[in-house]
Amino acid sequence: MTGHTDTAPILRVALPTPLRRLFDYRSPGAPGPERIEPGMRVRVPFGRRRLIGVVMETATRTDLPEEKLRPVLERLDGRPILDRAMLALLSWAAGYYHHPPGEVLAAALPKALRLGATLEAMEERWYLTPAGRDAWAQGEPRRAPRQRQLLAELAAHEACAGAAENRGGWRDAARALEVRGWIVSARVPLARAPVAGADRDPAHGPRTGPELNDEQRQATQRICQSLDAYGAFVLQGITGSGKTEVYLRVTEQALALGRSALVLVPEIGLTPQLVGRFRERFRVGMSVLHSALTDQERLTAWRDAFSGRARIVLGTRSAVFAPVPRLGVIIVDEEHDPSFKQHEGGFRYSARDLALVRARRAAVPVVLGSATPAVETLHNVEAGRYARLRLTRRAVQAAPPRIALIDLRANAHHAGLSTPAVQAMERHLGAGGQVLVFLNRRGYAPTLLCTACGWVAPCSDCDARLTVHLGARRLRCHHCGADSPLPERCPQCGFAVKAVGQGTERIEETLAAMFPGLPCVRLDRDVVRRRTDMEEAMRRIASGEGRILVGTQMVTKGHDFPNVTLVVVLNADQGLFSTDFRAPERLAQTIVQVAGRAGRGERPGEVLIQTEFPAHPLLTGLLAEGYEGFARTALSERREASWPPFSRLAAVRDSAATAETALAFLTEARSLAGRLQGVRLLGPVPAAMAKRAGRHHAQLLVESADRGRLHRFLDAWLPQVESLPSARRVRWALDVDPMELF
Ligand code: ADP
Ligand code: ZN
Ligand code: ZN
Numbered sequence: 001m002t003g004h005t006d007t008a009p010i011l012r013v014a015l016p017t018p019l020r021r022l023f024d025y026r027s028p029g030a031p032g033p034e035r036i037e038p039g040m041r042v043r044v045p046f047g048r049r050r051l052i053g054v055v056m057e058t059a060t061r062t063d064l065p066e067e068k069l070r071p072v073l074e075r076l077d078g079r080p081i082l083d084r085a086m087l088a089l090l091s092w093a094a095g096y097y098h099h100p101p102g103e104v105l106a107a108a109l110p111k112a113l114r115l116g117a118t119l120e121a122m123e124e125r126w127y128l129t130p131a132g133r134d135a136w137a138q139g140e141p142r143r144a145p146r147q148r149q150l151l152a153e154l155a156a157h158e159a160c161a162g163a164a165e166n167r168g169g170w171r172d173a174a175r176a177l178e179v180r181g182w183i184v185s186a187r188v189p190l191a192r193a194p195v196a197g198a199d200r201d202p203a204h205g206p207r208t209g210p211e212l213n214d215e216q217r218q219a220t221q222r223i224c225q226s227l228d229a230y231g232a233f234v235l236q237g238i239t240g241s242g243k244t245e246v247y248l249r250v251t252e253q254a255l256a257l258g259r260s261a262l263v264l265v266p267e268i269g270l271t272p273q274l275v276g277r278f279r280e281r282f283r284v285g286m287s288v289l290h291s292a293l294t295d296q297e298r299l300t301a302w303r304d305a306f307s308g309r310a311r312i313v314l315g316t317r318s319a320v321f322a323p324v325p326r327l328g329v330i331i332v333d334e335e336h337d338p339s340f341k342q343h344e345g346g347f348r349y350s351a352r353d354l355a356l357v358r359a360r361r362a363a364v365p366v367v368l369g370s371a372t373p374a375v376e377t378l379h380n381v382e383a384g385r386y387a388r389l390r391l392t393r394r395a396v397q398a399a400p401p402r403i404a405l406i407d408l409r410a411n412a413h414h415a416g417l418s419t420p421a422v423q424a425m426e427r428h429l430g431a432g433g434q435v436l437v438f439l440n441r442r443g444y445a446p447t448l449l450c451t452a453c454g455w456v457a458p459c460s461d462c463d464a465r466l467t468v469h470l471g472a473r474r475l476r477c478h479h480c481g482a483d484s485p486l487p488e489r490c491p492q493c494g495f496a497v498k499a500v501g502q503g504t505e506r507i508e509e510t511l512a513a514m515f516p517g518l519p520c521v522r523l524d525r526d527v528v529r530r531r532t533d534m535e536e537a538m539r540r541i542a543s544g545e546g547r548i549l550v551g552t553q554m555v556t557k558g559h560d561f562p563n564v565t566l567v568v569v570l571n572a573d574q575g576l577f578s579t580d581f582r583a584p585e586r587l588a589q590t591i592v593q594v595a596g597r598a599g600r601g602e603r604p605g606e607v608l609i610q611t612e613f614p615a616h617p618l619l620t621g622l623l624a625e626g627y628e629g630f631a632r633t634a635l636s637e638r639r640e641a642s643w644p645p646f647s648r649l650a651a652v653r654d655s656a657a658t659a660e661t662a663l664a665f666l667t668e669a670r671s672l673a674g675r676l677q678g679v680r681l682l683g684p685v686p687a688a689m690a691k692r693a694g695r696h697h698a699q700l701l702v703e704s705a706d707r708g709r710l711h712r713f714l715d716a717w718l719p720q721v722e723s724l725p726s727a728r729r730v731r732w733a734l735d736v737d738p739m740e741l742f
Contacts, residue, residue, distance in 0.1 A: 010062045011036055011072060013044060014090075014101040015053040016114065018346075020719070022101055023053070024062040026071040039080025039087055041113070042072045052076065052116050054105055056087055081119050081306065082108070086323065089358050097736050098714050099347050107347050108321035112299040121303060124185050126174055128154040132182030141180075146173040154183060206252050206282045209245055216242050219389040220249040223365050227254060227328060230360045234335075234381055235369040237391025239596030240560070243369045244274060246391070247331045248281050250367060255284060255311055259328025259364075263314040264351055266337035266557065268292070273559065274333060278312055289315030289322055317342060320351040320358065330359045334557070335368035335377060336589055341739040348735045371596055371627070372589040375638070378631045379645045401567070401598045401605030403623055407614045415510045416502035421568050421608050422514065428606070429518060429547060433565030436549045437507060438556075438594045440574065442524040443467035444506045445499035448475060448486075452495035457487075461694040468499040469526070470506070480693035502570065508550045521546035523554050556593040567598040569609040576616055579688050580741045581643045584618050588630045591622065642703070644737070648710045650702045651741065652721070654732035655695040659686060662698040665726040670700060672720045678709040695731075701741070 012022040025044050027036050036042060038055050050073065062069060082090070090108055094101040106114060113119070128136070128151070135141070136151045150173050177183045212220065215237075223233050223246075237243050251261040265274055268290040275288060287301045287310030304310040306323040313322045317340055332340070332355050340352040352368070359366035368377060368386070380386045411418040416439075425435050445468040448457035457466040459477035466475040466482070473486045490497050499506070508522045521540050528534045540546040541561060549555065549564065575587025591609060598605030611619060622630045639646045652669060656662040666684030673681055680703045687697035704710035718734065721727065 009058040009060060010069070011042065011055045012057045012059055013042060013053040013072075014056050014105045015044070015046060015051050016102045016106060017046075017051075018100050018103065020094075020098070020100045020722075022056055024059070024064050024069060026069050027058075028071045028073075028075075034075065036072065036075050037080055038084070039077075039082040041076035041081060041116070043074040043076060043116075044072050045070050052114060053102065054082060054109075056091060056101060076116060077119055079119075081113065081323075083323070083325075085358075085361055086321070088361060089354070090321070092357060093349055093354060096711070097347060097349055098711075098718055098734055103347050107318055107342075107349070110298040110302045111295050113302070117299055119303070119306070121300070124187055126150075126154060126178075126183045126185050128183055129181060132177065135180075135182050140182075144173070144176065146170070147177055150174060150177065151182065206248075206255070207280065209248055209281065212245065212249065213242065213393065215389075215391050215393065216246050216249075219246050219391065220253075222387065222389055223250050223329070223367060224253045226365050227257060227259070228363065229365070230363050231365045232356060232359070232380070232386040233365060233367050234373055234377055234386050234388045235367055235391065236371070236373055236388055237369075238371045238394065239593065240394045241371075241391035242394075243333075243391060244277055246389075247333070247367065247369065248277065250329055250331070250365075251278070251282070251312065254328030255282065257328060259326050260308070260311045260313065260324050261329050261331065262319070262322065262324050262327060262355075263312065263331045263333065264319055264340070264355060265314065265316060265333045266339045268316055275314060278314060282312060284311040285309045286312040286314065287322070289313065289319040291316060291318075317351040320354045327358075327362045327364055329364055330355050330366040332366065332368050334370055336370045336372050336374040337557075338586070338739050341737075343735070343739060346733055348733065348738075350737060350739075353737070372592045373631075375585050375631050375634050376645045378628070379635055382635075401595050401607045403595055403607040403609065405614045405619060405623065406608050406610045408610050408612045413610075416507060416570055417510065417514075417568075418610055421610060424566055424606065424608055425515070425548075425568065428566040429515065431565070434541070434544070434547055434549065434561065434563045435566045435568065436551065436555060436561060436564045436594070436597055437511065437568045437570060438551060438590075439502060439504050439507055439570040440552050440590070441467075441503045441571075442505070442526050442552050443476065443478070443503035444470035444509075445501045445503055447500040448497050449500045450490035450493060450495055450497050453490060453493040455490050455492045455497075457497075461691070463689050463691045467503065470499065472526075479689065504550050504552060507570065511548050511550065515548065518547040519545060520548045520550060523549060523551035525552070525554070528554065553590065555597060556590055559597075561597050564598050565605050567594055567605065567607045569594060569607070572609050572611045572619065573613060576611075576613055576618060581638065581641065582739065582741070584630075585634055588618065588622055588627060588634075592627045642705070647703050647705050648707045649738055650710060650714060651735040651738040652700045652702070652732060653687075653697065653735060654699075654730040655692075655697045656730040657695065659690060659696040659698070661726075661729050662686070662696045665724065665730045665732065666698055666700040668724055668726050669717075669721045672724070673713075673717055676713070678706055679704045679713045699741075 009027055011025045011027055013025055015023055036055055038057050040055050041052055042055055043050055043052050090104050094104040132151060136155050141147050174183065219235060235243050235246060254261050279286060285304060287304040289301050293301065305313045308325040313319060313324050315322060332352050335352050341350045342348050355366055381388045406418050406420050408418060411420055428435050447465050448468050457475055459466050459480060459482050461482055462477055462479045464477060464479050466477055469476055474483055475486050476483050487497060504522055504524045508520050511520050521537050523537055528537060538559060541549060569591060575583045595607040598607055617633065621633050652666060654662050654665055663684055670681050682701040682703060684698050684700040687699055690696055702710060
């Protein structure tokens with residue numbers, strides 16, 4: 001090996017610290033089997049602590065003085081647990097989101113691995129020693145039948161799994177034998193139990209699905225033509241148009257090539273049907289990753305993905321970082337869903353956007369499916385960056401629902417329900433249909449009011465009113481969780497109080513009185529707390545026992561309600577006049593998604609939208625031209641106002657005990673910015689709801705027409721912001737490409 005000078009390299013390690021950098025360490029040994037490679041975990045000294053980190057890269061030189069460069073203490077993995085592609089993706093994400101690499105890593109690795117769990121699942125096994133074999137041959141131990149039996153087992157099989165045999169006192173027997181030196185135990189890699197689905201005969205292909213219609217076939221073909229190259233495809237089709245069937249066919253082809261599929265969904269709890277469809281169709285191992293897993297379950301799911309035993313990896317947001325050897329395709333279902341953007345904590349990434357980056361780097365296609373693609377996504381279609389594949393017809397039933405507006409100012413209404421809406425309900429219920437009433441507000445009423453003195457129950461920790469929960473007899477804050485008994489009388493003047501306005505709980509009560517004998521099923525976070533609650537609600541709806549459904553946002557996702565023939569949107573106006581430029585888009589998506597729940601069976605559906613602003617261009621545009629008409633209007637409005645995607649945004653948000661402190665930090669940060677080139681700073685301003693959970697929130701926006709400029713500015717500016725003394729008096733975070741502006 002001439003010319004090969006493999007001196008011990010510098011290892012650049014990502015550590016769980018809030019610092020925006022990697023840390024240099026010396027490799028402990030000479031090259032050889034103990035060699036440390038990027039992607040392996042190492043234990044290192046850090047100050048007086050020891051930390052576990054991941055080697056992100058190696059280098060030949062360091063800026064650290066020789067005496068400061070400390071050696072790695074220990075290598076935790078015999079092979080990299082993150083491959084080169086994943087390391088590159090994580091580094092890219094740390095750069096793009098300007099976030100500490102150690103915290104980015106925390107999003108990618110299960111906690112158990114970050115704490116040092118082995119890559120391989122291990123188990124304890126017992127082995128017979130030579131002394132033990134002799135003892136066994138001599139019929140020992142005579143008076144301990146359990147020990148004797150264990151020796152027999154070990155003599156017959158080479159080893160015995162500790163965990164599996166740990167019932168009814170086996171462990172005590174084993175310990176006794178161990179003390180006598182007749183058996184020893186060792187931790188060895190677990191003889192792997194097959195992952196879900198993998199036990200089925202792999203020689204059998206997937207179960208056959210329905211014959212595709214022309215649009216589905218074309219979409220599948222287009223995507224599969226580029227199975228070994230990057231391509232971004234927007235699969236746009238209303239609910240029920242057969243998008244999932246296309247995902248299944250594309251996955252099938254990827255599997256047939258020996259590749260694996262990564263499927264991202266907004267929320268597992270709300271989309272059990274999708275998981276079920278994949279499980280049902282394929283006889284390969286599948287790994288499901290979501291936020292409700294325990295640490296151990298997450299570790300197991302991750303190991304299944306890592307080892308390649310799971311050929312389909314399906315999960316929510318953070319699954320975009322799941323290991324998928326021989327990745328063949330990435331599918332993002334409901335790509336417009338805001339939950340793909342992490343909007344809390346430190347590392348605020350968009351799983352949808354990272355899926356595109358990952359697909360490009362892996363040279364595989366990425367499929368973005370939705371009935372209502374994000375306005376940004378449609379802009380990318382127009383710009384030719386994504387290819388659009390349309391599914392215009394429902395797979396099962398042809399007629400799209402009829403949508404109409406009800407003018408709340410021109411029609412009598414009672415308890416939130418207008419006369420035309422009630423009449424339509426009578427008609428549909430009379431004809432045997434089910435009715436879905438949508439209201440994006442849970443609880444009984446949003447306000448508790450004293451009619452004598454005008455007192456309104458406020459949250460003491462938020463700039464918000466408390467919501468009345470009548471059944472529970474509680475007043476609750478939907479922003480901070482504050483919870484107190486429902487007062488009978490005004491605490492200020494002692495007069496009687498009154499619940500004002502409508503929540504789902506009250507609508508349910510009103511409808512029960514209006515349609516006696518027709519059972520109501522409510523779907524919101526107050527009634528659906530666990531997955532089984534949802535299953536029970538779905539059962540009552542599917543069986544036809546529930547005739548009227550009342551629900552929040554929860555009903556716009558995932559589920560089919562095939563016998564619903566009428567959808568009533570009680571109040572469309574919340575999204576029309578918001579300070580957030582994305583609010584109209586959310587509203588349009590919600591209306592289209594909820595409308596898509598209607599008439600999925602044989603009968604055509606009808607959708608009624610109650611509003612006080614029937615002439616609002618958003619609503620009329622949506623009605624006249626559908627979602628795409630709306631999206632065109634929205635894009636031209638954003639172009640006018642220079643909002644994304646016609647500009648790039650980053651938000652610096654902070655919170656503090658007082659409004660002054662929160663604003664002061666951002667004001668100082670702003671003053672550090674110096675001369676701005678192609679970048680604008682907007683604010684700081686208090687958040688629209690400034691006080692939340694007792695803290696005062698504010699934000700400063702950074703805007704630029706050019707992505708590169710924005711990021712160069714952030715690179716130079718953030719280290720200074722970070723070192724401001726006032727930074728220590730607030731909690732702050734950077735949000736690149738924010739989805740919500742408060
Ligand atoms: P989406 O994901 O767009 O909501 P699905 O793929 O779930 O649509 O399809 C809706 C329903 O139609 C499902 O019950 C599915 O099994 C069925 N379906 C989809 N494609 C076809 C087809 N080509 N022929 C018959 N039924 C189909
Ligand atoms: Zn009062
Ligand atoms: Zn509150």
